[in-house]
Amino acid sequence: MRITKFEYLTPSSLEEACLVLQQHGSQAAVLAGGTDLLVKMKNPRHSHPQYVVSLKNIQGLEYIRRDKDMLRIGALTKLDAVANSEVIKTAYSSLAFAADNMATPQIRNIGTIAGNLCNAARSADMAPPLMALEALLNIVSPQGTRTIPVDSFFAGQGKNTLRSGEIVTEVVIPLPPARFALWYQKFSPRSARDIAAVGVAVALRLDSGGKCEKCRIFLGAVADTPIRAPLSEAVITGNKIDEVLAAAAGKQAVSECRPIDDNRATADYRRHIVGVVTKDAILEAYRGVVA
């Protein structure tokens, strides 16, 4: 398996990296861990970049820290670090668990959190939980910096909304308010660690009376991009959560997804699973708050 020839560039600052990216436009690609990029570059059916811009000489993009009411994760932070971070486990154990149940140990030691989002696979496991948590992405370019919500970052299977010259530098997650919990549940017919056939993230906040005050539900792998399920959220919001309500919300989620057939599951099977997994994820998130 040969990779087509390319020019390898190693800028030593973000400014320089953005400039070379902008200069080469669609012919250049950022190299973070490379676990998605190199697999694509080995596949003759994919188009290949002529310039590969490695971030390896850029310092200070690998960290996880609490900063006031935010959790800040550097773009080059490895999935393994997300999985094992005490800070993340304390705030959102389900996010750490999601990272710990992606891919294999070898891939988690190379692949990065921003790479997972930028690759923009419909099944990207970091996407639904980060979207449910209202996480933001900080982005730099020669024009300056901007911040966008993760839930408006995906543009289609394999497509994100980055413009030429832009690099994601940081994922920012609000720390949990009171009576709040996140649950991410992934389903794959082969094994828990395989690419998701369906992934559902539920973020819930209860009011002091125990009713659902706010809820965000995101579905992965069942449309062109991870998608929000607003009708399903509406079933839950304002109500006391129980099995019957969660099942009704699951049913709504089935109507909101637009899955495809592929070698992991048929569209019909995915629709069925969306209902089951959404119900379970709502109940788990609920238990996460009341426990």
Next chain:
Amino acid sequence: MKKTISLDVNGATYETAAEPQDTLLDVLRGNLRLTGTKKGCETGNCGACTVLFDGNAVDSCLILALEAEGHKIITIEGLADASKLHPLQQAFIKYGAIQCGYCTPGMLLSAKALLDRLPRANEEDIRKGLEGNLCRCTGYKQIVEAVEAVVRGEFK
């Protein structure tokens, strides 16, 4: 265009010329003739190409050789010391954890990375730690038993 790079492998420094598109796996096997690292799927699925990268198990088929400069790499050739096999190697032999042997170098390095982190790993930890290494021969049982034996201190 070829570039001269310097790689730190098994504690020695190697100067070698690599193309940007060469993977670490290509250079270990082709340039350095360290052929204990095996080439399987080349897409991150099988783990035959596993090496330690700053102590962590990685798939060398998904790392460009040029990206490996400045990192400490351990291959299977670097696991035993001069006088004796590593405890994991002894255990794999004793417990029949090797059949055709193709997965063995990667399996051993993943097991080493796991035990360096979790010296008291239980069966579940071991199965999870070896999840990135496929074996078509053994059915995994003997491999897990061999690692458990090392955890118990059966091999020194």
